[in-house]
Amino acid sequence: AQKITQTQPGMFVQEKEAVTLDCTYDTSDQSYGLFWYKQPSSGEMIFLIYQGSYDEQNATEGRYSLNFQKARKSANLVISASQLGDSAMYFCAMRGPLGDSGYALNFGKGTSLLVTP
Amino acid sequence: DGGITQSPKYLFRKEGQNVTLSCEQNLNHDAMYWYRQDPGQGLRLIYYSQIVNDFQKGDIAEGYSVSREKKESFPLTVTSAQKNPTAFYLCASSPYGAGPATNEKLFFGSGTQLSVL
Numbered sequence: 001a002q003k004i005t006q007t008q009p010g011m012f013v014q015e016k017e018a019v020t021l022d023c024t025y026d027t028s029d030q031s032y033g034l035f036w037y038k039q040p041s042s043g044e045m046i047f048l049i050y051q052g053s054y055d056e057q058n059a060t061e062g063r064y065s066l067n068f069q070k071a072r073k074s075a076n077l078v079i080s081a082s083q084l085g086d087s088a089m090y091f092c093a094m095r096g097p098l099g100d101s102g103y104a105l106n107f108g109k110g111t112s113l114l115v116t117p
Numbered sequence: 118d119g120g121i122t123q124s125p126k127y128l129f130r131k132e133g134q135n136v137t138l139s140c141e142q143n144l145n146h147d148a149m150y151w152y153r154q155d156p157g158q159g160l161r162l163i164y165y166s167q168i169v170n171d172f173q174k175g176d177i178a179e180g181y182s183v184s185r186e187k188k189e190s191f192p193l194t195v196t197s198a199q200k201n202p203t204a205f206y207l208c209a210s211s212p213y214g215a216g217p218a219t220n221e222k223l224f225f226g227s228g229t230q231l232s233v234l
Contacts, residue, residue, distance in 0.1 A: 033220065042227070045209075052219070102165045102173060105160075105223055
């Protein structure tokens with residue numbers, strides 16, 4: 001089974017600084033997709049960024065970028081110029097080949113990010 | 118606006134009672150999912166459905182049941198057999214994509230918080 005590991009339960013960052021949230025994954029498949037979601041205190045899940053296993057370039061979406069190191073099986077999220085509104089839980093997730101869970105995403109346990117003034 | 122609607126936002130269950138959580142989507146998505154979120158546990162897959170009149174168990178299906186009679190609707194019943202139902206429940210949908218390494222993200226509802234009286 002695929003496993004997603006987020007080793008940082010909580011992180012602090014000062015406003016306007018950059019922060020990296022770690023994510024490692026374990027799979028023997030060659031074809032997979034990696035996703036990051038943000039969950040504010042309201043509970044909604046907000047999609048941030050996607051990286052496919054065959055993508056050669058690191059994904060970027062505005063202030064979000066994904067540091068994809070395939071050989072190390074890591075997909076770290078980098079948030080540049082942090083804002084107070086970035087305070088939230090952040091989840092890394094992976095989709096693998098069609099199997100026991102269809103095409104459902106498999107989530108890590110999350111990292112709680114607090115941005116301070 | 119297209120999206121996923123979950124109701125109710127808060128739900129209370131008495132001992133021995135079955136309760137049903139509603140999930141409706143107007144995104145014309147084929148696939149729908151139910152996740153359970155406990156503090157510090159991330160999201161865990163309960164059930165998923167890739168097509169109408171078909172659904173499959175996820176990682177933690179015991180004590181839950183679902184139906185998929187319409188494309189738009191995927192209700193989740195928490196039965197009395199689920200001894201620890203207190204959690205935040207998230208419904209999601211996605212197009213039934215072409216493979217794992219595709220950027221077909223999951224769209225989430227706003228969640229239902231279920232508590233035991």
